[in-house]
Amino acid sequence: MAPPAKSFSRDEIRSHTTDESLWCIIDSTVYDLTDFLDAHPGGESVLRQVAGQDATTVFYNLHRHEVLSKYADLVIGTVSGEKPQVITPAPGDLSPVPYAEPLWLTTPFRSPYYRESHHRLRRAAREFTQVYIAPEALECETTGRSISQELIDRMERVGILRMRLGPGRHLHGRELFGGVVSGEDFDYFHFVILAQEICRPLARGFQDGNMAGMTIGLSAFLNFAPEGEWKDRVCEEVFSGKKKICLAISEAFAGSDVANIRTTAERTPDGKHFIVNGTKKWITNGIDSDYFVTMVRTGKGFSVLLIPRCEGLETKPIKTSYSATAGTAFITYDNVKVPVENILGQENQGMRVILSNFNHERWGMSCTVVSQCRAVVEECLKWANQRIVFGKRLVDQPVIRQKLAKMIALVEANQSWLESITYQMCHMPYSEQVKHLAGPIGLLKMSCTRAAHEIADESIQIWGGRGLTQTGMGRTIELFHRTYKFDAILGGSEEVVADLGVRQALKNFPKAML
Numbered sequence: 001m002a003p004p005a006k007s008f009s010r011d012e013i014r015s016h017t018t019d020e021s022l023w024c025i026i027d028s029t030v031y032d033l034t035d036f037l038d039a040h041p042g043g044e045s046v047l048r049q050v051a052g053q054d055a056t057t058v059f060y061n062l063h064r065h066e067v068l069s070k071y072a073d074l075v076i077g078t079v080s081g082e083k084p085q086v087i088t089p090a091p092g093d094l095s096p097v098p099y100a101e102p103l104w105l106t107t108p109f110r111s112p113y114y115r116e117s118h119h120r121l122r123r124a125a126r127e128f129t130q131v132y133i134a135p136e137a138l139e140c141e142t143t144g145r146s147i148s149q150e151l152i153d154r155m156e157r158v159g160i161l162r163m164r165l166g167p168g169r170h171l172h173g174r175e176l177f178g179g180v181v182s183g184e185d186f187d188y189f190h191f192v193i194l195a196q197e198i199c200r201p202l203a204r205g206f207q208d209g210n211m212a213g214m215t216i217g218l219s220a221f222l223n224f225a226p227e228g229e230w231k232d233r234v235c236e237e238v239f240s241g242k243k244k245i246c247l248a249i250s251e252a253f254a255g256s257d258v259a260n261i262r263t264t265a266e267r268t269p270d271g272k273h274f275i276v277n278g279t280k281k282w283i284t285n286g287i288d289s290d291y292f293v294t295m296v297r298t299g300k301g302f303s304v305l306l307i308p309r310c311e312g313l314e315t316k317p318i319k320t321s322y323s324a325t326a327g328t329a330f331i332t333y334d335n336v337k338v339p340v341e342n343i344l345g346q347e348n349q350g351m352r353v354i355l356s357n358f359n360h361e362r363w364g365m366s367c368t369v370v371s372q373c374r375a376v377v378e379e380c381l382k383w384a385n386q387r388i389v390f391g392k393r394l395v396d397q398p399v400i401r402q403k404l405a406k407m408i409a410l411v412e413a414n415q416s417w418l419e420s421i422t423y424q425m426c427h428m429p430y431s432e433q434v435k436h437l438a439g440p441i442g443l444l445k446m447s448c449t450r451a452a453h454e455i456a457d458e459s460i461q462i463w464g465g466r467g468l469t470q471t472g473m474g475r476t477i478e479l480f481h482r483t484y485k486f487d488a489i490l491g492g493s494e495e496v497v498a499d500l501g502v503r504q505a506l507k508n509f510p511k512a513m514l
């Protein structure tokens, strides 16, 4: 909001120092704090100490810039002959902070990977995220409530729900974000952009609450359900946002070692149904899902069934270290009757169904982890630049610059590797991707989550107590530090995906000797 057109001389401002009229200056803008004195969360006395003065430095030492937008009604004008200097980005704008954007978005750097439609999508996705996703993400992260139907409908209208499944036929014939890219042109780089933009609010629980179950659950259904009315109906229900779906693999008995699951599906004597018994644990979005893509043991192996919410299937919330808004569930199946037609792929060939999506899931997680890490780097750069401590900026301490250097290098290295792998995904036939990319994608995910570990650790040291506080300036750092481990565990633990990368490398090892 533009400040009122009135301007005041610094001499005049200096005379407003009493509880009856208390003014101060922040970034050449004049604030009347008289009626705010007893409402100020930081107390009255600190405001009296800056009465009539320029409080810019002390203000930014203690508050995020967004506080000023929230309290814009306290503004009464500007200082005569001065203009506010601090940037308030408009929705969709790029950040001018060094390393806050990947190189392809930074002038004058160039990239071989991105076209005009990628730039258009980036702007549209960021604007949408800032205007619609971020406010709800921050609220849900705190309250634990589920994503609203209103936001789901809004995402559906611009095509976000379909884009979350990556390129493919489900996007054909659609104009995404009202025409910034056509469904046919949507490629893996468009996906990287969307994934990296919508996680920018840094609300890790909400990020999963925002239809993460659909991205991993529906893809198995899309690729393995037989063509026909059933497939069209379920896809339409989920893509339209009317129904929710989740992927139920892990159990208390088996996490990353999926082959140890114990949930069983036995055929009824007439062969028309499976009877499912067992449990599933840590199922994202399970709490309010309508469909459960469930991995089960069948006669000679594993199978995957689409199970609608029905009698015998119950979901209970699991309290994790991120917000309940993710809808993390413990599921019990007690004699759940499922038609045999609900099988995805072949009976006893379910491992193929599950493995087929792992690459995409792990690559998608790498996209978001790099983006979150970058957002943390931006927070740290801004903080280190504005925080005055021991009489100088935090960033004037060499030890802080060392930490920032390490964090920046980790982010840039992982983004480059991500783009290089994404380029292969755009150009390799699927059969080659399956053969050649599982290893590199596993290593990429490991590299990203290791980087997140380092970045979470260093950022807390830069932020001090604020990095351990859930409100105020360091809230994003506190949340990142509390939740970065999710990505090191979900979708295959760091150790499992790292091991996969090395085992794949050794598979066709040449007779090369030292």
Ligand code: HEM
Binding pocket: 024, 026, 031, 040, 041, 042, 043, 046, 047, 049, 050, 055, 058, 059, 062, 063, 064, 067, 068, 071, 074, 471, 472, 473
């Ligand atoms: C327009 C002027 C101001 C507004 C709207 C404002 C608003 C706020 C708000 C909303 C908080 C809660 C924490 C947060 O969300 O960041 C807060 C905390 C605080 N404010 Fe202010 N404030 C203003 C000016 C000042 C000034 C000039 C000072 C110091 C001289 C000050 C000192 C503090 C302190 C010490 C805290 C507690 C910070 C903490 O817990 O880390 N405030 N203020």
